[in-house]
Amino acid sequence: MSALEDKKKKGLVFNIQKYSVHDGPGIRTIVFLKGCPLSCNWCSNPESQKSEPELAFNAGRCLTFSKCTRCLQACLRGAIIREADDTLRIDRTLCDGCPKNCAEACPSQGLIVYGQERSVDDVLRVVEQDAAFYTRSSGGLTLSGGEPLMQGEFALALLRDARRRRIKTAVETCGMVPWKTLEAASEYLNYVLYDIKHMDSGIHEAQTGCSNEWILDNFRKLALLDPNKTILARTPVIPGFNDSEEAILAIARFLEPFPNVRYEMLPYHRLGTQKYHFLDRVPPMDEVTLDKSVMPRLIDAARSVLGDRVEVTK
Numbered sequence: 001m002s003a004l005e006d007k008k009k010k011g012l013v014f015n016i017q018k019y020s021v022h023d024g025p026g027i028r029t030i031v032f033l034k035g036c037p038l039s040c041n042w043c044s045n046p047e048s049q050k051s052e053p054e055l056a057f058n059a060g061r062c063l064t065f066s067k068c069t070r071c072l073q074a075c076l077r078g079a080i081i082r083e084a085d086d087t088l089r090i091d092r093t094l095c096d097g098c099p100k101n102c103a104e105a106c107p108s109q110g111l112i113v114y115g116q117e118r119s120v121d122d123v124l125r126v127v128e129q130d131a132a133f134y135t136r137s138s139g140g141l142t143l144s145g146g147e148p149l150m151q152g153e154f155a156l157a158l159l160r161d162a163r164r165r166r167i168k169t170a171v172e173t174c175g176m177v178p179w180k181t182l183e184a185a186s187e188y189l190n191y192v193l194y195d196i197k198h199m200d201s202g203i204h205e206a207q208t209g210c211s212n213e214w215i216l217d218n219f220r221k222l223a224l225l226d227p228n229k230t231i232l233a234r235t236p237v238i239p240g241f242n243d244s245e246e247a248i249l250a251i252a253r254f255l256e257p258f259p260n261v262r263y264e265m266l267p268y269h270r271l272g273t274q275k276y277h278f279l280d281r282v283p284p285m286d287e288v289t290l291d292k293s294v295m296p297r298l299i300d301a302a303r304s305v306l307g308d309r310v311e312v313t314k
């Protein structure tokens with residue numbers, strides 16, 4: 001693929017987040033791509049899951065129709081509904097998150113479309129603005145999502161062109177992608193963050209919608225492909241799903257044979273809850289919280305197998 005072809009390639013991006021220090025080494029810019037093959041009940045980015053653009057409505061920011069009717073006029077599909085009390089409802093059977101839309105017309109950011117078509121060149125120009133920070137901190141670009149490798153050609157073009165621009169790269173993946181895509185991406189990746197959620201395939205499927213065989217198989221192949229490349233295996237610790245020593249020990253034993261693999265557990269949080277409401281969805285785990293005593297126990301369990309390869313989230 002030529003540099004020019006890569007630069008022109010387009011994909012669906014729903015956010016670009018600068019100055020992140022959590023998703024790979026150093027200071028990073030995170031590019032979030034739409035679409036995910038899993039549907040984890042604890043997902044904190046529900047706006048990432050569908051592969052199409054989606055309209056979110058934050059009622060708290062809306063001026064209501066008594067003061068503003070801009071979105072009503074902007075929508076050509078009749079998807080904005082005026083209720084009797086002058087509040088707004090979106091008819092999601094009519095709305096397709098069109099690009100020239102109500103969100104552009106809204107003066108208060110009450111409406112946001114998640115998922116803009118953007119070119120590789122456009123995205124990397126934004127990423128490149130912080131090149132000086134990457135150099136000083138060994139940071140760079142992290143592709144996230146959703147599952148970024150689901151938009152395989154776009155993700156590969158981003159990684160290749162980042163390499164041409166001497167930007168270091170990382171990916172956050174759930175592993176549920178064709179091996180050929182992961183293998184091809186690996187060539188342009190400096191660092192991989194790879195989710196391992198549960199070793200029991202039935203339990204995995206019940207909470208994520210997919211069994212884990214493919215994910216584990218891809219992980220083994222990736223860890224062996226380049227023993228010099230560090231993979232950070234990550235487990236979101238979810239109450240009632242994998243918050244037991246038994247579940248974490250099973251993961252740690254799976255990772256143990258691969259010396260290039262480090263391990264991190266991420267405690268469950270509810271930061272994405274509000275976004276479900278913005279999308280007219282019910283958060284599947286609204287009432288759940290993680291007891292403070294859980295993480296130290298699980299870290300000790302993982303360390304009993306992996307020693308100092310276990311990283312502790314601050």
Ligand code: SF4
Pocket residue numbers: 055074075076077078079080090094095096097098099100101102103113
């Ligand atoms: S995103 Fe487009 S279709 Fe949906 S409500 Fe807004 S203008 Fe209408």
Ligand code: SF4
Pocket residue numbers: 061062063064065068069070071072088105106107108109110111
């Ligand atoms: S344009 Fe924005 S502020 Fe105005 S009614 Fe629509 S959502 Fe509310």
